[in-house]
Amino acid sequence: xxxxxxxxxxxxxxxxxxxxxxxxxxxxxxxxxxxxxxxxxxxxxxxxxxxxxxxxxxxxxxxxxxxxxxxxxxxxxxxxxxxxxxxxxxxxxxxxxxxxxxxxxxxxxxxxxxxxxxxxxxxxxxxxxxxxxxxxxxxxxxxxxxxxxxxxxxxxxxxxxxxxxxxxxxxxxxxxxxxxxxxxxxxxxxxxxxxxxxxxxxxxxxxxxxxxxxxxxxxxxxxxxxxxxxxxxxxxxxxxxxxxxxxxxxxxxxxxxxxxxxxxxxxxxxxxxxxxxxxxxxxxxxxxxxxxxxxxxxxxxxxxxxxxxxxxxxxxxxxxxxxxxxxxxxxxxxxxxxxxxxxxxxxxxxxxxxxxxxxxxxxxxxxxxxxxxxxxx
Numbered sequence: 001x002x003x004x005x006x007x008x009x010x011x012x013x014x015x016x017x018x019x020x021x022x023x024x025x026x027x028x029x030x031x032x033x034x035x036x037x038x039x040x041x042x043x044x045x046x047x048x049x050x051x052x053x054x055x056x057x058x059x060x061x062x063x064x065x066x067x068x069x070x071x072x073x074x075x076x077x078x079x080x081x082x083x084x085x086x087x088x089x090x091x092x093x094x095x096x097x098x099x100x101x102x103x104x105x106x107x108x109x110x111x112x113x114x115x116x117x118x119x120x121x122x123x124x125x126x127x128x129x130x131x132x133x134x135x136x137x138x139x140x141x142x143x144x145x146x147x148x149x150x151x152x153x154x155x156x157x158x159x160x161x162x163x164x165x166x167x168x169x170x171x172x173x174x175x176x177x178x179x180x181x182x183x184x185x186x187x188x189x190x191x192x193x194x195x196x197x198x199x200x201x202x203x204x205x206x207x208x209x210x211x212x213x214x215x216x217x218x219x220x221x222x223x224x225x226x227x228x229x230x231x232x233x234x235x236x237x238x239x240x241x242x243x244x245x246x247x248x249x250x251x252x253x254x255x256x257x258x259x260x261x262x263x264x265x266x267x268x269x270x271x272x273x274x275x276x277x278x279x280x281x282x283x284x285x286x287x288x289x290x291x292x293x294x295x296x297x298x299x300x301x302x303x304x305x306x307x308x309x310x311x312x313x314x315x316x317x318x319x320x321x322x323x324x325x326x327x328x329x330x331x332x333x334x335x336x337x338x339x340x341x342x343x344x345x346x347x348x349x350x351x352x353x354x355x356x357x358x359x360x361x362x363x364x365x366x367x368x369x370x371x372x373x374x375x376x377x
Contacts, residue, residue, distance in 0.1 A: 040065060040216075041161030041169050041203065043177060043194045044077040046126050047187050048133055048156055051226030053077040054249075056191040057084045058216035058263060060163070060204035066220035066233040066252045072096040073226045076127035078105070078318035082143050082162050086235050092123070095231045102127040102136035110138050124158035150174055159194070165202025173198040182283035188249050189284055192270050195219060196289040199263045207265050212258065213292035219262040220252035221270060249273060261294035 042057030051074035059065045059081075067086070070078045070093035078096060080089040088109065095105045102125035106249075110118060126135050133156045137149030147162035150170050155178050155330025159170045176197035177190045185193075202208065220239075224231055229245045239252035251269045253262040274281070287314030 006061070019100060034063060036266070040068060040081050041159070041164055041173065041198050042068060042079040042081060042124065043157060043159045043173055043191055043198075043343070044069065044124050044126050045155075045157040045177065045187060045191065046077055046128050046133065048128055048131070050189055051128065052223060054187050054191050054221070054223040055079060056195040056219075056221040057081075058195060058199065058203060058219040060207035060214075060217050062217045062254055062257070064220070064233060064236050064239050064252050064254065065216075065218040066222060066239075066250070067235045069220075069222055069229075069246070070096055070232045071222060071224050072230040073224045073228050074128065075107065076102065076125065078102075078123065078125040079158075079160060080121075080123055081160070082122035082140065082147075083117060085121075086115075088115070088121065089232065092125070093230065096125075097230055099129065100127070101129055102134045106136045106138055119143075120150065122160055122162055124151070124160035126151075126156055126158050126373055152178065159198075161198070161204075163206060165205045165208065168201040169198045169203060172201045176289065182255055182281075182287055185276055185281060185284065188270075188274070188278065189222070189281060191221050192267065193284075193289055195221060196263055196267065196291050199291040200289055203263075207257075212295050214255070214258065214261050214294035216262055217257060218252070218254045219266045221249065221266065222247050223249040249277070255294070258295045260296075261292055263291050264293065306316050 001090055028057065038058050040059035040061070042055060043047070044053075044055045046053045050102065053071045053073050055066075055069035055071060055077055057065050057079065059068075068079050068081045068084065068089065070080065070089055072093070076096045078092045080092050092105060092109060095108060100108075103123055105127070106123060108114070109121075109123060110200045112118060115121060119140040121138065121139045121140045122143060123136075125137070126133065128134075133153055135151035135153045135156070135158050137151050137160055139147050139149050139162065140158065142164040146164045146167050146169070148167060148170060149160035151158045152174060157174065157177050159174045159177070161170050168363070173194040177194040179190075180358070199215045199219075199329070202213070206215055207214040222233075225248045228248060231245045231247050233241070233252075234243070239254055241250060249270075251266060251273060253269065255262040308362055
């Protein structure tokens with residue numbers, strides 16, 4: 001009898017051990033991670049004197065980060081971010097065009113009956129109505145630290161961010177936007193310098209590790225002049241525009257994970273645009289804001305590794321052949337969801353099948369043991 005009890009106990013124990021292992025390896029729920037929709041930091045502004053509007057931002061998500069901005073010349077600018085939903089951005093865009101103030105827009109977007117995931121949203125809004133500037137911001141309590149928003153109504157600017165290295169990403173961006181130590185500079189340059197200041201402060205912490213500070217995977221800067229049509233970019237992994245409205249300034253960059261800081265390439269493209277659209281700014285070049293370089297990227301790292309391999313001496317006739325021309329490193333165009341983030345269960349098909357087989361075997365063993373013990377009785 002004791003042997004039968006031991007057999008039953010061992011069979012049941014075996015079943016539960018295997019079942020527990022399957023749950024842990026196949027159906028385990030991972031630790032909560034930062035929302036991967038469009039976690040980011042950004043700056044939105046309006047020029048009360050001209051009605052020009054602008055936005056700049058960056059994110060550790062490999063999509064066109066410009067999608068977070070809604071810009072309506074003469075009326076306002078807004079950023080819709082954190083757990084990004086395109087319908088929310090479009091609603092803010094619609095309300096800006098209708099002439100609502102930032103406070104009125106925020107009231108409509110942050111009602112608990114309007115958005116069941118309000119805790120994961122973030123907004124920064126600046127509006128101009130009858131010559132009066134109004135700013136407003138919202139950061140849901142479910143955003144990952146550091147998260148927050150700051151507004152400066154006299155400067156008609158709002159800065160906001162989440163999943164950041166620290167509050168300094170936002171405060172330094174605001175300080176750079178408002179800085180007067182290099183004299184009066186246009187909104188486009190102030191937005192660019194604000195983005196660089198946020199990157200210099202660490203940017204999005206998911207893009208950093210001990211041996212690498214990339215600060216973001218995507219970055220953009222947009223400015224519309226007062227006489228232009230409203231603009232909101234499509235949600236896309238591509239930075240190119242395909243629509244009737246082309247902003248006065250639009251440049252957007254996406255880099256691969258572990259590659260260069262996209263803010264560096266954004267500055268290069270912006271400087272090229274500035275040469276033909278703005279007067280010279282000697283002080284801008286004399287006092288640049290240095291940002292972390294990021295990494296080499298897979299393609300560049302592979303190229304350098306190959307160049308360090310021992311070289312084989314070719315016959316003279318081969319050496320005389322012209323070398324192939326160098327090609328520029330292509331810009332990464334990763335698709336949405338390729339950021340490596342996961343917020344739920346993960347299942348490998350092979351592990352799943354093996355696990356099912358083990359469960360069946362364990363069940364058969366348990367049934368066999370129980371039947372045998374009954375026959376023995």
